[in-house]
Amino acid sequence: MYSFDGRIRFSEVGEDLLLTPESLIDYYQDCSTFQSEDLGIGLKFLREQGFAWLINYWQIDILRYPALGECVRTGTSPYQLRGFMGLRNFIMETAQGETLALANSVWSLINMDKMQPARIPQFVAERYELFPKFDMEYLPRKIAVPQEGGEPCTPVQVQQYHLDTNHHVNNGQYLRMASALLPEGAKPRRIRIAYQRQAVLGDEIIPVRYRTGEDTVLVALDGIGGSPYAAAEFVMTERTE
Numbered sequence: 001m002y003s004f005d006g007r008i009r010f011s012e013v014g015e016d017l018l019l020t021p022e023s024l025i026d027y028y029q030d031c032s033t034f035q036s037e038d039l040g041i042g043l044k045f046l047r048e049q050g051f052a053w054l055i056n057y058w059q060i061d062i063l064r065y066p067a068l069g070e071c072v073r074t075g076t077s078p079y080q081l082r083g084f085m086g087l088r089n090f091i092m093e094t095a096q097g098e099t100l101a102l103a104n105s106v107w108s109l110i111n112m113d114k115m116q117p118a119r120i121p122q123f124v125a126e127r128y129e130l131f132p133k134f135d136m137e138y139l140p141r142k143i144a145v146p147q148e149g150g151e152p153c154t155p156v157q158v159q160q161y162h163l164d165t166n167h168h169v170n171n172g173q174y175l176r177m178a179s180a181l182l183p184e185g186a187k188p189r190r191i192r193i194a195y196q197r198q199a200v201l202g203d204e205i206i207p208v209r210y211r212t213g214e215d216t217v218l219v220a221l222d223g224i225g226g227s228p229y230a231a232a233e234f235v236m237t238e239r240t241e
């Protein structure tokens with residue numbers, strides 16, 4: 001497994017001084033990026049080849065939110081590379097080995113000139129060591145959005161700061177938009193996000209909030225006309241002091 005050490009920063013916590021869900025996903029995204037860079041097949045290399053990895057799906061299970069100043073280790077291990085798809089697990093744990101959060105993720109390699117999935121080249125696949133899947137519950141990748149009963153919320157116009165190096169809205173930014181609609185004080189213990197299409201500068205994203213269970217909130221991030229960009233499902237727990 002590839003890993004890096006860190007410490008929870010002030011800029012990464014909420015008013016409860018605990019790591020925010022969107023900062024957790026940033027740690028995971030950074031971890032996979034660091035691994036690719038260290039293997040010599042990072043962002044610059046892929047850009048020169050005309051490729052980019054795009055995320056299709058996240059499932060993140062949170063056992064405990066680390067607090068401001070806490071030392072953490074973030075790790076990732078790919079467990080399947082097939083066709084144009086790459087599947088990865090992630091973990092965040094304390095310096096003492098306590099598991100804080102686990103994740104499953106699904107990625108696609110995209111030909112950026114054609115904006116179509118591209119078969120993973122052998123020279124890329126050979127760089128990654130595959131590991132067994134984590135022992136965790138694996139839920140379906142599709143998130144069913146109700147046909148009615150949603151509460152439309154304030155639209156978000158895509159700004160420059162929402163974009164990543166591919167000039168699309170970064171996957172963590174969708175989580176930030178959806179998390180803003182959770183009940184005050186809620187701390188998700190499980191997050192699933194399914195990405196449908198890419199939003200770009202100037203697009204208008206319309207969040208629609210659904211209460212799909214006693215402790216579950218679903219946020220659809222729709223475009224004008226209802227065509228979705230992404231959907232995020234949060235299973236919540238009470239605030240931890």
